[in-house]
Amino acid sequence: MQLRPTLALAGLLVLALSSCAANGGMENAAQPQTQINISAATSLHEPFEQLAQEFREQHPEILLSDISYDGSSTLATQILAGAPTDVFASADEPNMDAVQEAGLATTASIFATNTLVIAVPHGNPGNINELADLAKATTVLCAPEVPCGSAAKKLLDLAGVQVEAASLEQNVGTVLVKVATGEADAGLVYRTEIANEPTVESIIPPDAHKVVNSYPISVVDNASDDEQEVAKREAAEVFVDYVLSEHGQQVMSEYGFGSPSTSAQLKTEQK
Amino acid sequence: MTAQVDVGTRAPSLVLLPAVLAVALLVLPLMALLTQASWSTLWADVTSPQALQALGLSLRTGLLATVLCTLLGVPLALLIARSSPHVAQVLRALVAVPLVLPPMVGGVALLLLFGRTSGIGQLLEQLWGFTLPFSTAAVVMAQMFVALPFLVLTVEGTLRTSGAAYEQTAATLGAGRWMVLTRISLPLAAPGLLAGMILCFARALGEFGATALFAGNAPGRTQTMPLAIYTAFNGAGAGRESAVALSLLLLAAAVLVLVCLRAWRPGALK
């Protein structure tokens, strides 16, 4: 009977020792890690979490900090104010342009696209069938200042529908919440937002594919020759390439994002 | 010139550095607003129809919220001030909750209680065909939710400390409760009441979180100054400049409020 506690204690000791050893081993094996910070638009949360997890496994030499998600505009402001960001993934081009104009972003690449759908509460109490129905219902949109709002405005203009929104929300998330809770009869949100929101139903308007939101990604860099900065720039490029890779694109499409070619095609059409 | 005498009441010099840092922490960000402002477009930004619309809405809703808070808050303050210490403590804690709560939470709570799908919301819609969310009334309610504690606690503190001895004196002179209230308690608490109303108005003017969630952001109807600032800030490029301009306008309003408050502090009337 006396044996058991002793055994348990011994077990604990072994465990403790081995974990120490493991730690020590890791420290010895690891090359000096380069840490990079990523700022990404809120709508990218799910695919980027998956990509980040895979990236960490494949690139132990790069220490990827927790990704900071926020509205593209907030992130752009933070970067312009000197936030230590190494990669910026924006939900629209104007915010990326602002960072580029300040000389902080190198070449930006479109890595995903998104389109809008009409979201209605479960059971569609407002009886919404098309964009024109939004005019007479309690409709919530994104403010035209933010990417999803400017897209919504374009889409409604294309359909020739005038909507007096009950509220112009600051981001697509709160539009969705107001629809999901039934406060609004309808809202225009990104297609990708609907995917895992069981309390809302979506209607794809006929012109949806004509208004495409492009997501650019870029390394953020202050063009310093400092050794550490150069290492960070190179690590950041590895992550950007990972997102643009075939596998990266595969993940994006799994979460409902369109491929960059959609955006390119549309631009050609418009020309 | 008045000669200052050191009677040992001056603060020890050890507190100087942290104190200066504290002031810097509070003042420097506001200075940055001034230095970063784009002065050439400032006037145009501040006087743009959208800005004036938001300012007008803020002033109207803020004033209405202050009046309503006064009508509801003064009786509550009186009740707390005259309750037994135990009851007063409970009531005071209840009133203080919105003070420590993030206003966003208040917005969610208001939405859950008065939203279209809630019991009260459905009743309102059936009886009067009226829905609270996304209405100007919702703005006022959100402002009241966050501003009422300021009024109640300020007035309650004044009522409890300023007049107790005089109220007792008035009672021994044969004055009934109503006469004591209207002629002694309230006039003596007037400086505190005014301070409370100004604080209440200032808080209502700055309210953002609860409004954004409960009332939404519709220009002319629910877009108050803070919401207009946030919306402008969210727009890339030129939007940020007008956000700074509008912030300066709100800052000026806040300074004005504080100047009023200073002028009306008890003892300033001499």
Added chain:
Amino acid sequence: MTTGLRAAIRVARPSFEIDVQLDLEPRKTLALMGPNGAGKSTIVHAIAGIQHLTAGQISLNGTVLSGPGVHLPPHRRAIGLLGQQPRLFPHFDAAENIAFAARAAGLSKRAAQQVAHDWLERLGLMAFATQRPAALSGGQQQRVALARALAAGPKLLLVDEPFSALDVQAAVEMRELVREELSRTGTTAVVVSHSGADALALAERLLVIERGVVVQQGHTRQVLAEPATEFVRAVANSVPAGYESEPEKRCSP
């Protein structure tokens, strides 16, 4: 029918229990003396209705004010209180302070203003009628406070050391004024004081309490002449030799 003040006051306090029997004929003045902490203020507050009784009963002119299951609030007792602090309402001028009491007693606004005017004239304070209390001296404030207390028409006036915060000269003048006005208005009064001279000047009868109980009572002059405790002896010794008690004059027709 019982008239005047009949009080059996019992109030439990952490250190000791106050248990005092106190009777007072109408139009008479009783002095209440005792060391600090003897319970004088508690008794005054109990009569005024600010302090609840643990047991006992207080009645005034046949009406029960405090007793088992009865506690008339202060404003319905018609008992005035003139304390050490004048407590003039700071937001009213002198005339308004007095008029407030008259209004509280049910007079019309105009009549109350007349009462205030009459009082200020009699006290020689007409020049200060529109002054706020802060502009008045301590003695002037106490005179206005006395006028205010009496303008309410109290059936009983509690006078709780109103001279102690005044300088010697003002205190003597104030005491004289209180004596005159109590006599003129025929107001029944209980005077709390530390001074044997005050007691001799104002009260026919003296009640001395120590640690919550009565240790000596009787005619003021007699009590001071035959002190039963150290405290009373000290009070008696502090009265200037040859000091003449004046209530005797007041009582004689």
